[in-house]
Amino acid sequence: MASRPPEMTPAEFKLMKVLWALKKGTVAHARAEHNRMYGSDLAYTTVMTLLGRLAAKRAVKVDKSRQPYLYRPAFRRESVLRDRLRHFVETVFDGKADSLVLHLLEDESLSLEELRDIERKIEGQEEDDES
Numbered sequence: 001m002a003s004r005p006p007e008m009t010p011a012e013f014k015l016m017k018v019l020w021a022l023k024k025g026t027v028a029h030a031r032a033e034h035n036r037m038y039g040s041d042l043a044y045t046t047v048m049t050l051l052g053r054l055a056a057k058r059a060v061k062v063d064k065s066r067q068p069y070l071y072r073p074a075f076r077r078e079s080v081l082r083d084r085l086r087h088f089v090e091t092v093f094d095g096k097a098d099s100l101v102l103h104l105l106e107d108e109s110l111s112l113e114e115l116r117d118i119e120r121k122i123e124g125q126e127e128d129d130e131s
Contacts, residue, residue, distance in 0.1 A: 005080045006057040014038065015050045016073060016080065019060060024072035027051060 008016065018034045019025065025033065031047040034040070051071050054060040063070040093099040101118075104110055110118070 005075045005083050006059050008054070008057070008059060012050055012054055012057075012059070015047065015054065016059060017077075019071060019073045020077040024070055026068040026070060028068065030071065 018030050022029060022033055027048045031042055031044055034042055055062050059074055060071045061074045089095060089097050089100055
């Protein structure tokens with residue numbers, strides 16, 4: 001497994017989400033699940049092309065010992081999300097995660113329930129740091 005997930009287009013990332021949900025699947029499985037999850041009707045050849053690109057980037061592993069080929073994620077979802085978030089914070093907020101959080105608070109895009117959940121996680125982190 002490569003050390004860092006590759007850059008992905010939005011369409012490739014959506015397909016990765018599909019594979020994370022499926023754990024593994026053929027082009028037909030990925031297409032059906034993508035269309036179910038996103039309410040769109042991607043062509044079989046489009047899904048095949050996207051999976052080929054993801055394989056070339058080593059974001060997915062391909063079992064070519066069987067027909068049809070079986071695709072599975074090469075990276076855990078959490079690993080990719082963490083990497084993408086770090087990159088976003090670095091490029092958009094100059095590496096300052098607190099700026100992102102403050103922006104979300106000022107923008108009022110978080111519900112009271114989400115704010116309380118964040119508060120609980122912060123308190124839990126503080127307790128872990130004190131131990």
